[in-house]
Amino acid sequence: MQCQAKLIMMLPCPEFQLALSSLFRKEDGWVFSSEEEKEFGEFQKDLEHLHWCAVLKLQSPLPKARYTLDVMDSAGLVKGSTLFACGSPFGSLYPDIFLNTISKGVLSNTAGERNVVLLTDARCLPGSEGGGIFLYENGTLHLIGIIVAPLFWKVNEWVGLTLACSIGHIINNIMKALRKADIPVKSELAALGTGSHIVDRSKRGAGPSQHMMASAVLVDSGQSWGTGVLVNAKLVLTCRHVVKHSSKVSVKIHNAKMKSGGGNAFKKFHTVRGEVVFSTRESSPYDIAIIRLDEEIPGIPEPVLASSYCAGEDVCIVGFGALGERCGPSITSGVLSSVISVDGDPVMLQTSCAVHGGSSGGPLFALQSGELLGIVASNTRDNSTGATYPHLNFSVPVAILRAALKRYVEFGDLRSFGELNKAGLAVRDVWRLQRSPENVFQSKL
CATH class of the missing domain: 2.40.10.10 (Trypsin-like serine proteases)
Known part of the structure; x- marks a missing residue:
């Protein structure tokens, strides 16, 4: 008509x-x-x-x-x-x-x-x-x-x-x-x-997405900024390339219940200093860093770390991509497109959520269970044109971090994280996202 x-x-x-x-x-x-x-x-x-x-x-x-x-x-x-x-x-x-x-x-x-x-x-x-x-x-x-x-x-x-x-x-x-x-x-x-x-429409009680967003923090190394996820009151997971080579970073928590300047107005962010206690080597395929905060952040729900993955399940990613701290973290939805495994163990997660600059280090959650599935490492770029594809992105599965995180929380021992630097050739091959040009046609990724 x-x-x-x-x-x-x-x-x-x-x-x-x-x-x-x-x-x-x-x-x-x-x-x-x-x-x-x-x-x-x-x-x-x-x-x-x-x-x-x-x-x-x-x-x-x-x-x-x-x-x-x-x-x-x-x-x-x-x-x-x-x-x-x-x-x-x-x-x-x-x-x-x-x-x-x-x-x-x-x-x-x-x-x-x-x-x-x-x-x-x-x-x-x-x-x-x-x-x-x-x-x-x-x-x-x-x-x-x-x-x-x-x-x-x-x-x-x-x-x-x-x-x-x-x-x-x-x-x-x-x-x-x-x-x-x-x-x-x-x-x-x-x-x-x-x-x-x-x-x-008055605001409803905090649903699963609100708890997910509460665990996402902005990580500022002074050279660059990205996202991180609070795994407990003093520990933040993020990416190596977010912290660069810094030993100290600023971590900004959105909507922290703390008043500014002794007045009645609430701060939009509460800033805490943090120490980078571990960062994978540049040669490691796993782009991971661990930050220990100088003070505890109360009231943040600790995420449950996933131990299994199901391709096709509904997921979301929370991060400070593109907009930074101007209006708090963004949430984007999609599905877990693929679970890439080596020798039966997941080493890479791929999703259809929109991911853009600044989202690196952010949490990937399963929508139904609320479990933390992974840490966002990158989206996809066509090197021949420079174009980026936000709906094709990759995360490090938390399953490979579970044992090391538990050991560090219980005993303060970081040595288990060193295993991330010893990943085999098959894992390195997956995270290179392209094969050797003499063997096959070079990928655009």
Whole structure:
């Protein structure tokens, strides 16, 4: 069915613009336009235009919907909530094929006043702009946001997330505009703000994803930063390349219940110094480091270390990739794509979660059991083009660390970690991600 529509008004969402300018700084190399649009200079003024919305009026009314669609306020949304994205990629070219294409993911992160900025790992393509982000709950479909940018990059690295603006903020700005302008459909637009369509979803109790996110920390070596996971109140697991060659690092814990400066405001992060007590050699295929904190972090649930793996199970990765500490850790969902074993023992885990720069060292969790499966080591890069693939990534299984961690916690003995430096040729071959060029064609990885 095709309908004609008339443009009623264009209006900005200043709250969205303010959050964007704080979150996505130009000097960090963010780009929101597609490869084709980069040829046109006007499209490079991304942050100046992303906060503008258009209101259209259909010339002919649609048939009554067979379901109830509510507008949900985004302030109470919880990271890790299951979301659906609906858009029409390339719809103007082939609407019979692409119209109302649905994608599923989770709420990866939020930012700004009352969560005006929404980030989801539900995969969208160019042409999805203006489509909806939905939460389905108790038999009702709730519209929570409008897709603003289905794809974006940081320093030429595809982030693998979709950017959306809270629909509640858009409606509030429509209401403000109605007070100042005489618009033909003013009464119809005013109905949006009556409250009968707006659901204020209060925050629920911390679900499994909240406990998972509480164990993720930001690790700053002074030269670079990445992610780590608290395995107990004083011990952090991360990657060797995150700590570099530092002996001391700063570990930042998000939402620690500690007040700043003796006042009533809570710190966004609590910073603790830590000592790098072990780091694998550069020659080791296992990219692992152990950090002992100078003080205990109370109230952090210790993750259960997995002892077995099931390819195809639902998983998630928590990390400070791309956005760093500006809005806390991000969560991305997917499946455990492959478990690579050598002599019957798992040595590498592959997932379809979105992983980008800064996620290294972050935890990989099983969604159903909540067990810690592994430590994120890398995503995939095509060395011939420089392109990265965030949804193809690799983690070190915690199964190979269990015995060494237990011995260190009980006896303070680090010698068992030294076995990570003695991995055989078969393990090294797996983690090289490419065979010798004289034997087979060289991989692009």
